[in-house]
Amino acid sequence: MNFLNKSLAAAAGKGRVAPGEVISINVDLILGHDGSAGKILAAWPGGERVACPERVVFTLDHTLPAPTVASRQLHQEMKAFARREGIHLFDRGEGVLHQVVAERFTPRPGMIIAGADGHVATAGAFGAVAFSLKPEELVRLLVTGKLQVTVPDVYRVEVKGKMPPGVAARDLAFEVLRRLDPETVKGRGLVFQGPGVWALSTAGRMALCNLIGETGAVTGLIIPPQEADQGVKPDLEVALENLEPLVACPPSPFNVRPLKDLEGLPITQAVVGGCASGRMEDLRELVLGLNGRKVHREVTLLVTPATRDILHQMEREGLTRVLRDQGAIILPPGCGPCPGNHLGLLAAGDRALAATVRNVPGRMGSEHGEIYLASPPAIGAAAAAGAIVPWGKGR
Template sequence: MHYAHRVLARAAGRQQAEIGEIIEVPVDLALGHDGSAGEFLAAWPPGARVAIPAKTVFTLDHLLPAPTVEARELHRRLLSFGREQQVHVFARGEGVLHQVVAERFTPRRGWIIAGADGHVATAGAFGALAFSLKPKDLVKVLLTGKVQVSVPGVYTVEIKGSLPPGRTARDLALEVIRHLNREAIRGKVLAFQGEGVWQLSVSGRMALCNLIGETGAVTGLIIPPEETAPGTKPDLELVAEEIEPLVACPPSPANVRPLRELYGLPITQAVVGGCSSGRLEDMRELACGLGENKVHKDVTLLVVPASACVLTQMEKEGLAGTLREQGALILPPGCGPCPGKHLGLLAPGDRVLAATVRNVPGRMGSIEGEIYLASPRAVGAAAAAGAVAPVPFGE
């Protein structure tokens, strides 16, 4: 039985979990945020009580500070719900949901997580199984403390070897995406194993799992080394040393090309941060890409720490000050412009190179703006050059 199926079976108190079975399992964390809270609150039954308040987490991260009167009204409703139900609501700029979960709740292997967000699989970096829900389905989870799951099949990706200098977990994630058959993985768990992922830092593992929501898989995780099944042939095998810097071009994260094919393509905006690339390691990668250069006069560089803790670390290292001096704008911890709500939207004619999670037209503002996705190091190099440029391979 695969690790993912053992996790589900144990959670359900059973010996086996057969593919296609509908089972209910208790959750270790239930997650939401202000981006989906409006639908959630509209579906909440009057007078009902949350069954698992200590395991329920909401963040204000998509719309903080509130850009509209309606957003502020939503925040007040969510804060009132939090007080009444005694659930966790992080409302003071603590950071984006998935980073707050990683820092404050320490997901562990075998945990079951359910959340009203498309990128909860980020917790798969810790060996947890995390399922994305619609807001109305989160209501059921909070009322019962359980999530209903159709036991998925598993698609295994093995990464051999180690990433060479200048290549990052983001490049690895894009390499995986461009080799996947979306129909083959639809509705399955995307499971990673091999030295190429086990050698990644926690931040690197989170960056890899963060993009699982863009693959069509139901969720994904990194299999702990001791939990792999010996002799089992993976569905996809990649060699880390062969990976080069990559970029996802419009209109989807699946449109992946070598970065070198786009050298010289002008950009007007650059973004690093949020749930996909807002950790300290990402900020150091951005700084490496920039080198000692100023941000190009035609580029707006937006930097979004994933959490207040990350921002504090950046300030202690002097990294925040250096980035500001080079011309970057450091935004409040959270999602920043990635969801297209505020804090740096695109206008027609804008072209952004971002280390964020999605690049469908209109994602970050105008449908006529162009969104390209790459690593923080590649974003830094482009922000300095004013166009897509080679990434420095030094540390």
């Protein structure tokens, strides 16, 4: 069995499982947030209790501080639910769900995670097996403590070589998206292995796995080196030495083009942070891309630290002062503008370059605004130039 199947077999208490088999598994962490909790609470069956409260983690990260009365009401309901059920609730600006999990709950190889969010596979950076559920599906898991899954087949990506200068982990993710057929990976487990991916930093691995939710795969992860599939032909091979800076263009993360082909395209907003790019490595790369220059007068640069601990580290290193002096706006830890609820919505005529997870029309506000996805250093360079440019070039 491959590593994914071994992990599921262990969670099911079975010696072996096979693709297509329906199994019931134990789940180590159950995740939710204020972006999905409204539907969870609305579907909650009266009289039921959470089966394993110590395994449940909820965050306020999509709409904190509350931008509407309805958001504030939901926060109050979540607090009451957490008190009653004894679950973990992070409600004081601790940060975005997936980074809170990484910092406080130690994801590990083979751990099983399920959450009412499209990007729980971020934990696949640590070898955890994470499933995205609909809020109504999460209710059933919360009540029973068990998750029924169909064992998926796997789609293997082999990453070789060494990352060249001027290329970031998100460029590897975009290269994979560019070469994937969504119908081919739909319902499968997307797994990465090889020296190129194992050499990535923790932040780089998380940036890669964060975009798995956009592929249509049922889950995805980086296989630990000792568990790699040997002698099995991969479905896709990526040679890092051939990689170049890339941009995912509207209306889909699959619409990937070389950054150089978009040189000179003006932008009005730049976004770095949240679960996709709010770690210290990302923020240092943003500063590297800015290269000491001020943010262009026609650009709003929004920076969202993924967690409060990261904000503390930014302050210790002087990054908050540097970014503010260059014209950036530092937002509270959390999701920032990515979900399109507040803290930087787009209007018609806006064009954003963002290190976030999704660029479908209307994601950050108006359906007539455009969202392009890139890496933090590319966004820093563009924020200073007022347009998409290769690193180091101004306007």
